[in-house]
Amino acid sequence: ITVRKQAEAELLQKHEDLQTVHEELATTEEELRTSFDDLIESQRQTQESERRLAAIIDFLPDATLVIDEDGCVIAWNRAIEKMTGVPKAEMLGRGGYAYAVPFHGEARPVLVDYILRPDGIADCPYDVRVIDGEIFEAEVDLAYPGGREASLMIRASPLYDQGGRRTGAIEIIRDIxxxxxxxxxxxxxxxxxxxxxxxxxxxxxxxxxxxxxxxxxxxxxxxxxxxxxxxxxxxxxxxxxxxxxxxxxxxxxxxxxxxxxxxxxxGLGVQTPEWQRISDVIRSAAPDGLPIEDESGDLAVYADPMLTRAFANLMDNTMRHGESASRVRVRHWLEGSGGLVLVWEDDGIGVPPEEKELIFRRGFGKNTGLGLFLIREILEITGITITETGEHGKGARFEMRVPDGMYRV
Incomplete structure (x- = not known):
C-alpha cells in the first residue's frame, strides 16, 4: 500500500508539473503570437513607409535614382524617366553602373557611387563640393541626357535605416x-x-x-x-x-x-592692337635721327598701331635732352617670369635720379612735357610698362617690359 501511495503521489506531482509546463507553453504561445502580430504590423508599417517613400521619390520634381549597397538600382523616378527616356522597368535591379549610360554613353562611376566608396572621391571626374561631411554636390556641363546637351546640378547622399546602418545612396539631378x-x-x-x-x-x-x-x-x-x-x-x-x-x-x-x-x-586706342616688328617700327619712327644699333632681330610685339609714334618720341627725347648723345642702342632679353624687356638706351647725359618717374608725368620737362607721357599711354594699352633705369651722366636707358604672350622672338 505504501508503494502504491508513493506512486500515486509521484504521478500526481508529474501531472501538476505537466499542467504547469502546459500553462507556461500556453503563455509562451500567446507571447509568440503577440510578437508575431507585432512583427507583422511592423513589417506592414515598414512596407507602408517604403511604399510612401517610393511614391514620394517617384513624384519628386527632380530626377532621382537610388541604389543599394551592391550598386543596384532600387528607385528610378518619373522625372529621371523623362530626362533620360529610359523607363523604370528597364533600370530597376540593374547594377554595373548601368544608370550612367543614359548620361555619359558608357558604364562608369557617377557621383552616387562615391557615396558608397568615399575614399575614391579623389578619382571623381567632377568638381565635387562636400557638404556636412557626407553629402556630395557637383555641376556637370555637357552631359547627354536624352541625347541633348545640358548642364546638370547633382547631389548625392547616403541612406540609412532606423538602426543607423547605411543601406544605399540617393542621387538627385536637376537640369540647370x-x-x-x-x-x-x-x-x-x-x-x-x-x-x-x-x-x-x-x-x-x-x-x-x-x-x-x-x-x-x-x-x-x-x-x-x-x-x-x-x-x-x-x-x-x-x-x-x-x-x-x-x-x-x-x-x-x-x-x-x-x-x-x-x-x-x-587716336590712341581707336584701332585694334596688332603685331609689329620692332626693326620696322624703328626705321619708320626715326629715319633722320641718331645712328641706331638695332639688336632686336625678328622681335615683334603686340601693341597699339601708334607704337611708331612712341619710338619717334623716344628719338625726339634723346635728341632734345641727351645733349652729348651720339648713338642709340636697342636690345632685349627674356625675364624668368616669362616676360621680355625691350631697351632703348643712349650715350647722352642721362636722367637725374629724382626725375626718373617725374619725366613720365604730363607737363613735366623743358619742352611740352607730353612726349614721354604719350609713350607710356601708348604702351599701357597692351600692358607694356616703361621705366627709366639709366645712370645719370652715362646715358638714358628706357626699359619696356612686355608681358608674356605679347611678344614673338
Whole structure:
C-alpha cells in the first residue's frame, strides 16, 4: 500500500508539473503570437513607409535614382524617366553602373557611387563640393541626357535605416541648363558693360586732358605770344626786337606741338592692337635721327598701331635732352617670369635720379612735357610698362617690359 501511495503521489506531482509546463507553453504561445502580430504590423508599417517613400521619390520634381549597397538600382523616378527616356522597368535591379549610360554613353562611376566608396572621391571626374561631411554636390556641363546637351546640378547622399546602418545612396539631378545659359549671358553682358565703361572712362580721360591742353597750356602760350607781340609793337625805331620774335616763335612752336599731341592722343586706342616688328617700327619712327644699333632681330610685339609714334618720341627725347648723345642702342632679353624687356638706351647725359618717374608725368620737362607721357599711354594699352633705369651722366636707358604672350622672338 505504501508503494502504491508513493506512486500515486509521484504521478500526481508529474501531472501538476505537466499542467504547469502546459500553462507556461500556453503563455509562451500567446507571447509568440503577440510578437508575431507585432512583427507583422511592423513589417506592414515598414512596407507602408517604403511604399510612401517610393511614391514620394517617384513624384519628386527632380530626377532621382537610388541604389543599394551592391550598386543596384532600387528607385528610378518619373522625372529621371523623362530626362533620360529610359523607363523604370528597364533600370530597376540593374547594377554595373548601368544608370550612367543614359548620361555619359558608357558604364562608369557617377557621383552616387562615391557615396558608397568615399575614399575614391579623389578619382571623381567632377568638381565635387562636400557638404556636412557626407553629402556630395557637383555641376556637370555637357552631359547627354536624352541625347541633348545640358548642364546638370547633382547631389548625392547616403541612406540609412532606423538602426543607423547605411543601406544605399540617393542621387538627385536637376537640369540647370536654362539658368546656366542665362548666367553666362548675364556675365557676358556685365563684361561688355565693363568694357564700355572702361572705354567711356578712357574717352572722358582724353577729353579732359585735351580740354586742359586747349584751355590751359595752349592759352598760356597764346598769352605769351600776344604779350611779346605787344612788346614788339611798342618798341621804338631801331630797337632790337629779335628777343620778342624768338619768344613768339617758341610759343607758336609749343602751341603747334600741343595741337599735334592732341591729334595723336585722340587716336590712341581707336584701332585694334596688332603685331609689329620692332626693326620696322624703328626705321619708320626715326629715319633722320641718331645712328641706331638695332639688336632686336625678328622681335615683334603686340601693341597699339601708334607704337611708331612712341619710338619717334623716344628719338625726339634723346635728341632734345641727351645733349652729348651720339648713338642709340636697342636690345632685349627674356625675364624668368616669362616676360621680355625691350631697351632703348643712349650715350647722352642721362636722367637725374629724382626725375626718373617725374619725366613720365604730363607737363613735366623743358619742352611740352607730353612726349614721354604719350609713350607710356601708348604702351599701357597692351600692358607694356616703361621705366627709366639709366645712370645719370652715362646715358638714358628706357626699359619696356612686355608681358608674356605679347611678344614673338
Amino acid at each position: 541648363t536654362e539658368s546656366t545659359v542665362m548666367k553666362r549671358e548675364i556675365e557676358c553682358h556685365v563684361a561688355e558693360l565693363s568694357r564700355q565703361a572702361n572705354r567711356l572712362a578712357a574717352v572722358n580721360k582724353k577729353l579732359n586732358l585735351m580740354n586742359s591742353i586747349t584751355r590751359h597750356d595752349a592759352l598760356n602760350q597764346l598769352m605769351i605770344l600776344l604779350a611779346n607781340l605787344s612788346f614788339a609793337r611798342e618798341a621804338g625805331d631801331g630797337q632790337d626786337i629779335s628777343m620778342y620774335l624768338s619768344r613768339m616763335k617758341d610759343a607758336a612752336d609749343r602751341i603747334g606741338r600741343q595741337i599735334e599731341f592732341t591729334r595723336d592722343y585722340a
